[in-house]
Amino acid sequence: xxxxxxxxxxxxxxxxxxxxxxxxxxxxxxxxxxxxxxxxxxxxxxxxxxxxxxxxxxxxxxxxxxxxxxxxxxxxxxxxxxxxxxxxxxxxxxxxxxxxxxxxxxxxxxxxxxxxxxxxxxxxxxxxxxxxxxxxxxxxxxxxxxxxxxxxxxxxxxxxxxxxxxx
Numbered sequence: 001x002x003x004x005x006x007x008x009x010x011x012x013x014x015x016x017x018x019x020x021x022x023x024x025x026x027x028x029x030x031x032x033x034x035x036x037x038x039x040x041x042x043x044x045x046x047x048x049x050x051x052x053x054x055x056x057x058x059x060x061x062x063x064x065x066x067x068x069x070x071x072x073x074x075x076x077x078x079x080x081x082x083x084x085x086x087x088x089x090x091x092x093x094x095x096x097x098x099x100x101x102x103x104x105x106x107x108x109x110x111x112x113x114x115x116x117x118x119x120x121x122x123x124x125x126x127x128x129x130x131x132x133x134x135x136x137x138x139x140x141x142x143x144x145x146x147x148x149x150x151x152x153x154x155x156x157x158x159x160x161x162x163x164x165x166x167x
Contacts, residue, residue, distance in 0.1 A: 001038070003165040005031050007095035007158055008088070014157035015087045015143070026084050029067040033088055048076040083143075090139035093132050094154050097121060100128035102167045110162040115151045122147075 012030030016023040036050035048069045055065045069076035070085040071092060080086040098113060101121050105112040121127045122136060139150045 001034065003099065003167075004092075004095055005034060006161060006165055007099065008033055008092045010157045010161050011091050011095055011154045012084075012088060014153050015091065016084070018153055019083060021084065025063070026087070029064055029084060029088055030092065032064065033068050033071045033092055035068070045075050048072045048078075052076075080142075086142040090135055090142050091150065091154055093136050094118075094139070094151070095158065097128050097131045097136070098155055098158050099165075099167065100131070102162075108167065110155070110159045110167045113155060113159075115148060115155055118151045118155060119147060122151075 008030035009027045010030070013023045013027040016026035032051065032055070034047075034051075036047060036054065039050045040047040048071070051068050052065050055068065066078060066081075067085045067088055069078035070080040071088045073079045073089075080089040098110065098118055101113045101118050102108060102110045122131075122133060125133070137147075140147045143150060
């Protein structure tokens, strides 16, 4: 889970940079988005609700809390309503796909992963079955860019922390 959180953080920072927005805010939202998973993994309908409770108890800005909840609207009932939230919603799943792509490389390194292979694996339903492709496939429309560019930005960001996450 730590690698997933770090991946979501760096990907969100990369998209904030791309869109000329607040990299710190976007990064924090990526880092915290699944912070309650250990509490809720056996009860997915509670996912993000516990996070909101914890964050509110710490007087964390409601902008962050809303983004955390909006990344999983089926549980929280909170829909992504701005570019940052829509980016988190559509790209956090992609980090898991890229990690899976790295793990099937002979050297098990993100440096060996090419955007074309991520795109191909995205279309392969039997690969990394836990990745919600319906959500990832919304990214081009939501972010206003081709899937290849979404993958390139995400993959480059992940490759930038590859050593930190052991890939």
